[in-house]
Amino acid sequence: MKQTYDESSFRVLKGLEPVRERPGMYTRTDSPAHIVQEVIDNAADEALAGNAKHIHVALHRDGSVTITDDGRGIPVGLHAEEKVPVVVLAFTRLHAGGKFNKREGNTAYAFSGGLHGVGVAVTNALSTRVEVEVRREGKVHAVTFSEGGEKVSALEVTGSCGRQSGTRVRVWPDPKYFDSPKVPQAELERLLRSKAVLLPGVKVLLDIEQADGSMLSKTWTYPQGLAGYLAELAGEQLPVAPVYASEKYAGGDDESFAEGEGAAWAFAWFAEALPSESYVNLIPTVAGGTHESGLRAGVFEAVRTFIEHHALLPRGVKLQQDDVCGRMVFVLSARILDPQFQGQVKEKLNSREAVKLVSGMVRDPFEIWLNQHVEAGKAIAEMSIRQALARQKNAQKVEKKKQSGVAVLPGKLTDCESTDLLENELFLVEGDSAGGSAKMARNKETQAILPLRGKVQNSWEIEAGRLFANAEIHDIAVALGIDPHDAAAEPDLSGLRYGKLVIMSDADVDGAHIQTLLLTLFYRHFPALIRRGHIYIAQPPLYRIDVPAQGKKRPAKRLYALDDGELEAIRDRLAKEGFAPDKIEVGRFKGLGEMNPEQLRETAMDPATRRVLPVAERLGEEAHAETLKLFNLLMGKGEASGRRAWMEAKGHLAEADI
Template identity: 35%
Template sequence: MTAETLYGADDLTHLEGLEAVRKRPGMYIGSTDSRGINHLFSEIVDNSTDEGVAGHASKIVVTLHADGSVQVDDDGRGIPTDVHAKSGLSGVELVLTKLHAGGKFGGSGYKTSGGLHGVGASAVNALSHRFDVTVRRGGKVHEMSFAHGVPGVFDGPGPKAKFTRQGGLNVVGKMKRNESTGTSIRYWYDARYFENGASLDVEAVRMKLRNTAFLVPGVTYVLRTALEDTISEEVFHYPNGLTDMVEFLAPSGDRAVSGTLVITGSGTYFENAADENGVMRSKVERQAEVEVALRWGTGYERTVECFTNTIRNMHGGTHRRGFDRAVLKAIQDAISKTRGLLKPKEEMPTLDDVLEGMTAVIHVRIPEPQFTSQTKDELSTAGITKVLQGIVDQQIRAWTEDRKTKVEAKTVLQKVVDASRVRLTQKQQKDAARRKTALEGAAMPAKLVDCRTTGVSRSELFLVEGDSALGSARMARVSEYQALLPLRGKILNVQKASLADTLRNAEIASIVQVLGAGTGRTFDISQMRYGRVILMADADVDGSHIRTLLITLFAKYMRPVIEDGRLYAAMPPLHKVMTRGRNPETHFTFTQREMEQKVAQLEKAGKQVVTPVPRFKGLGEMDADELWETTMNPATRSVRRITMDDAEAAEEALELLMGEKVEPRRNWLVESAARVDQSAIDL
């Protein structure tokens, strides 16, 4: 027999009803990990939210029971309980057992809604051990239960009770006086359809309810977490809507540059859609309602959240594209119209510059939105881009031009321009300072004042603080074996930074290039171009900090230099003690105490000391002869060799003093305060 004859109609499988959901749950709920379990919850609570959006519900209560079940109660109209003419089923059984059934397919049930595919509640039902629904409607209380989507009755509480198949909606009593209508759903999801270890993320539930409360300010959301003995309750209600949401989402400690700008409006767009008979019609007019809230802060983080009919679109979509285009164009035009913001030939800021420090929420309400998947992570309705772009562009322009907000707007425009300049500067630095492999093979920096010798036995590289000291050092040095590399300011604290950030730092990149031995694990001391490296910084607090930063760099990325005893710190003097008379003397001292002792000694010997005693504020104040004699002459200078006799203790000290954790450093400073010699402090 051939392969063709072996394959017949009996080999085809037709999955009916909810069987398809149970067979391929990921197709309907996005995934079978914890996100899928949370999606079940979202489908149920979104149905209740749609009642709130339509103005029929004011309170939604979510209860997480100790047995793992989830319950959602609302005070809406209640799922219709009358019999559906075409199917012969009650409205409750229809929406909970049939795919693509519901009141959100262009009928009069909802103007806009979060649930669009008619799959949500029935998918939850299909994947649950037990699914109970109670509907309060028409003065009666109706109840119905399901097991994996099959209607029936349980003879007791919980999913382990005996189940008997039975169709139909049961009336179990009358509504109490003053009791509100509404729907109550409780389900126990079946863990067999999900990956091992998957569970409901309570924090995600909390975030879902909080976000929705921001988006539907007329509805109060309550989260009850029921443990064995206690019930905790959280209430989410935000009457100011998106304004409250922006304030909540803004990074902690981020001072606002602008007030919260609220943008609202509506517009129309056209799309192809099917009518009630399933016939496709072209250019069907749709109405969109847009609400956006945004503010700029002093920080660098950006937070832009997107929602469609209260559903969070994690990956944005067409409404986000419209927002980005509008805010970029409006801000760019405002900058070009404002004198003094941009310099001639300066580049116009990009979208990244405009969004820096922004916190924004975008919410659109549209009928029958289209998404890229059942999980609704990305809006794909094409027409909404132009609608949102027009509304946002118009109102941001008005904000930048209004007399009442013009000053505030100019502050934002200046922030955007500054962000652009920083970005361009960083790009230039990144282009100049290549990655490690490029650095090692690159040409020497132009600012290097190299020596003539090619060997390493006598050669010395002075890392000099500042360009001012470079002038004196250049004249003082012995050009045969002493090289100079000036450093501008303080280098990056590499104990806190990544290797990538370290190599992007221009000063560090220069040091790596000049030494020519690499960094990190690939550092090869045999390739180092100099016999000694001497850190030459001012004899003040800033100089000490610069030496510490440089020592940290060598300890982390070029440790063999220290281990081989080839890293030194120069000891420039602080004072120049001079005497008057026939045989004037000059003495250099390195501390306040040493200076005072020297003065006392000279005066005791009958010498007249020049007062006040000159103090060197920096290396640049010494002339070439003084710098040579005190700091650079191997015969007369004093230097300190940097060692790592106890590598473990040194590593701990560097991490304590230069690392990311602030609290241990603060504690150490407080505890060590008594050890400071007050008289030795350079005041």
């Protein structure tokens, strides 16, 4: 039956329908843990703001969960514009909340877990029933949501509460949206324990209903804070130096960061690797992010300065960040005014300014501590130097395999100093202008630059023996240190000089063409590099957004947008934060050559803040055959008619850059 495509084909998802239609875009679907965490995070935000002293969670036998706090209680009055009770808006409307517009006096929270504004609305959408009780202004208010938020009872006053205040939410997760309908108890306990660690003076309780109806209760308090928690994580392992725990936050006169931004931390070094933990505004960031990069940078600079001051480094040894931080175990709790996370689940922090914030807060206090505890500092230094010596010894073994028959490196290659394959990166940069900026922006220890003049020759139908007739391809192959090979072979990659090869071209049609030509070269003549995950594509931004300062708490900042869609998303977010559109300056980069070294480093080269895409081949013989067929169609010289037909059929899918 032929399907029609007309006005009736369009469907508009309203209210919470988008969440129920695509739950995986908004939360984890392995279990209801994250939708419960959203409610717990709201209670923790109240405690972080200093308005709650107790967080109580109860797991019931019917699979429901109750979360209670003694905070201010969600507002129950009518919203000025929507004419709907605010508590109902919070649970039924996406992108609505009390954590936008973080200007002084214009928000309920100075610091919170994010700005998406979809938290408890997602909880409601994926639950069969949600009951909310609010104690506020002497009255107890109750409202019930059912059928995924489709049905909402009237908001009623059910009693009086005197001077008590707070919120109680009971959630019945809908099993059809999750692989397992039960909240994982171990994961929930880890979350609640971490809240107790990160919220001094706040008591966190968990009640688990047993088969006979009784309650098994657990309570968490950590009088020693992060240091005590780190000792618990370490178990029986003893650190090589005492645990260092401290905190530092920006004051009202700080020119770079808003008042209250900063971090608390505890870290130590152990003989064996142990897991670390990090948080942003109490939200666990299990995938790390820029705040962890900032911590490592600050610690590395402090230890390196200590080593230089005490002349501990042997001649010929160069210290790298992994040498110092490889055996460091930490618990980090950062406070950031406007955190930006990777995805709604908030597992990784993306805020670029967090690197500078955390490193700046950690470095000076830790350097002072090292010089006050010299023996501890020397123990950390000795472990770091041993790691550096082991790394250099391993690199020398690799170098011996490469000595015979090494070609002369290209003259335009700006090589890196390190010989560690795991650390080294080669950037293939479009144009001499961008190549010059990249040379100034690079980390000369681990990053090499090879500028490319013009477009690389289409090598799809060139025989391997004639490849080196092209100067650009010759230089790339010699810089890599390996020979061309076919897909069926298992080539010798012992001569490979760089662990990562990053293609860095302009964000335009010519840049995309250069990427295609280089990927053609690697897929046809160096397929092992793709197969083993050595190839990456840099994602330089198309737009720069300059955001003005908003009082002392909101210093000026610079953001970057990858494309038009991301630019609009940033504009929408800034509008919700109270920035007037005419005060925001947007500039478009015409190419990499227009970026100064600092901008290029931040957006495309610094591992802590850049965006790069790994290149991987689809697995399986059928997928390999499809890829070969497409390359033949697009890059084969005798396929002009086929390409024309393909473009006529697929041309409407392309977005023209006019």
